[in-house]
Amino acid sequence: MTDAEMKRLVETLLEGDHTAALAEARRLRHMGMAPERxxxxxxxxxxxxxxxxxxxxxxxxxxxxxxxxxxxxVVNELYPEGVPPEQGRDTFVIATLEGDVHDLGKNIAKMxxxxxxxxxxxxxxxxxxxxxxxxxxxxxxxxxxVSGLITPVIPQVRKVRPALDKRxxxxxxxxxxxxxxxxxxxxxxxxxxxAETAFDGARYLxxxxxxxx
Numbered sequence: 001m002t003d004a005e006m007k008r009l010v011e012t013l014l015e016g017d018h019t020a021a022l023a024e025a026r027r028l029r030h031m032g033m034a035p036e037r038x039x040x041x042x043x044x045x046x047x048x049x050x051x052x053x054x055x056x057x058x059x060x061x062x063x064x065x066x067x068x069x070x071x072x073x074v075v076n077e078l079y080p081e082g083v084p085p086e087q088g089r090d091t092f093v094i095a096t097l098e099g100d101v102h103d104l105g106k107n108i109a110k111m112x113x114x115x116x117x118x119x120x121x122x123x124x125x126x127x128x129x130x131x132x133x134x135x136x137x138x139x140x141x142x143x144x145x146v147s148g149l150i151t152p153v154i155p156q157v158r159k160v161r162p163a164l165d166k167r168x169x170x171x172x173x174x175x176x177x178x179x180x181x182x183x184x185x186x187x188x189x190x191x192x193x194x195a196e197t198a199f200d201g202a203r204y205l206x207x208x209x210x211x212x213x
Contacts, residue, residue: 005031006041009074013046016066018073025074035078036087039117043071047115051199061108064198068111075114085140088119093135094145095127095176097156102149105178109145109198116202129156133163136172143173143205146191148181154189155178157181161190173208177201 009028012020030039042125050067054060075083085091096106103125110120123131129133136144144164146157160174176186177195186194195201207213 006045009038009042009205010046013043013067013070013074014049016063016070016085018066018070021070022073022077025077027077032073036203038074043074043115044117046071047112047202051112051202054197054199064108064111068115071111071115083114083119085119089117090142090205091119091121091139092143092145093121093123093132093139094130094147095123095135095142096125096147096149096154097132097160098126098128100148100150100153101125102178103147105149106145106147107197109147109177109195109201112198112202113205116206118205124130128191129159129163131146133167133169136164137167141172143175143192143203143208145175145177146181147178148176149179151180151183153180154184158190175201177203 005028009024011020012024025038032162046067050064054064094106094110096103106125110122113120121135122137132144146156146160148154157176164170164172174191175193175195176189176191177198181189181194182196184194186192193204195204
C-alpha cells in the first residue's frame, strides 16, 4: 500500500466529493486495508488539513459541510451499523438541548469528530437533559457536547453538570458550543469548556483524551 493511494482518498475528501471518496475507500478496502487504517491515515489526515486551513485562512462553512458529508459517507461505508466502541478513539455524546431545534452547528461538530476517529452518539435536537445524561451513562462517554444557537437554551445547559453529578457521573466533561453559548463563559454556563468552533472543541477533546487536561 503506497502513500499515493491513501493520498487520493485524502484529496477527494478535501474536495468534498463524497462519491469519489466512497469509491476510493471501497478500493482501499478491496485491496485489504483495515477500516481503522483508512480512518487514521485518511479521514483524520483530511480533517487535520482542513483544520489547519480554516485556522490560517477563514472558517469556510460550506467547505466544512462538503468535507463533512464526504467523511460521513466513508464512515457509513466502513461502519454501516455505527462505529463500535472498541474501534473509536473515544466516545462522546452530542446534542442540541431542549428548546433549541437548530442542529447545523451540532452536525458540523459531529462530522469533525468522526473524521478524527472518534465515536459520536448523536441525540439530535430539542434533547432533554435527562436523555443526554442517560446516554452519557449508557455509552460510557468521556465527554458530553451541547450546542445552542439561541439564548433561551442557556438555562438547560446550566442543568447538565448538576444532572451528571447527581447520577455519579461527575468525571464526564461538558463542552458547549454554538452562537448563543459562545457569548458566555464556561463558568457562567457551568461547563468545562466553551468551544469557539468545531475544530477548537475537537482540539480540546484531543487534549482531554491524551490526558493533558
